[in-house]
Amino acid sequence: MDWSVAASTAQRLIRSGPTVPRAEADAVVRELRDMTGAAELHVRELTGLGHGLPLLEGQVVDRHGWVRAASEGLALLTEGAMPATMPGPLGGVLAGTAGVQAGMVLAFLSSRVLGQYDPFGGGGRLLLVAPNIVAARQAMDVPASDFSMWVCLHEGTHRLQFTAVPWLRDYFSSQVGQLLSVMDDTAVGAFNRIPEMVRSARDRLKSVPTEGPTALMELIQSPEQRAVLDRLVALSTLLEGHADHVMDAVGPVVVPSVTTLRSRFTARRKGGGVLDRVLRAVLGVEAKIRQYAEGAAFTRHVVDAVGMPGFNTVWTSPETLPSRAEIADPAAWLRRVQP
Secondary structure (H helix, E strand, O other): OOHHHHHHHHHHHOOOOOOOOHHHHHHHHHHHHHHHHHHHHHHHHHHOOOOOOOOOOOEEEOHHHHHHHHHHHHHHHHEOOEOOOOOOOOHHHHHHHHHHHHHHHHHHHHOOOOEEEEOOHHHOEEEEEHHHHHHHHHHHOOOHHHHHHHHHHHHHHHHHHHHHOOOHHHHHHHHHHHHHHOOOHHHHOHHHHHHHHHHHHHHHHHHOOOOOOOOHHHHHOOHHHHHHHHHHHHHHHHHHHHHHHHHHHOOOOOOOOHHHHHHHHHHHHOOOOHHHHHHHHHHOHHHHHHHHHHHHHHHHHHHHHHHHHHHHHHHOOHHHOOOHHHHHOHHHHHHHHOO
16 A cells, blocks of 8 residues: 555545635634643543643644545555555556555545544644534534544544553554454455445345445455454444433533534535435444444443443553454353453
């Protein structure tokens, strides 16, 4: 994979964001930057994590800035897991082709990502994509400051997960490395089957709408990959669900319109035409959306049962993380970890 090609491809394909007066754009940037610290203080108070850690500002970026940061972070994450190019005279050509394909994915996501904590790029950085936050707020017709704080709470939770749990960054990186190291020829040649995958995702969307479509990775994995992928899916589901739970649990004192925000944002996640939903299915976005709900349900069940200090047992070590099956059955995790 040539990540420089991915970044340059995405930069050419990025769609323009919403048009707002310069003064309003500057005000949004200032507000988002100032809110990141306040949001993390609220997260620390609710979760009991991170007391005493430095309180850092987030970085507010546009879509082009997000693509640059995302490609840098992905390059660092995958560095050493696979060779930079495949052996042979066609290696550079194939790496460039994969870079173009990855760039198309980054361009698609650049108009959808509201924020992101990247534990790898820049030594760890919290990114807020201002034009996407403005566009989402306008589409949902919700209070601007409430929505900005709500997003900051979510991303601040992600930052705290990685900064307050010292082993998490290396564990996540090692799991990604294992997944890439067991990539087989079927996975490497998966892009040749994209039309087939698109048809499969479209048919599944029509026939099993309640279950949801299958992500591309689920369609190309080998049995060996499945074990590693299950651990990664369980971890990412936990991280996303925990962040979703926290952004709502902080409550109306901090975000007065939190109930309205959750209702309209959940409806927005389900929206889009058939083509958009098929693309999200193939790229794994639809699976990620399900992770929010499944992870939040797991977090809510455990917190209700044993409180937030009991929930924080998940951060003790990799062995106390829930499995993919336990995400769906939090009582099983409780029996194993807190009998």
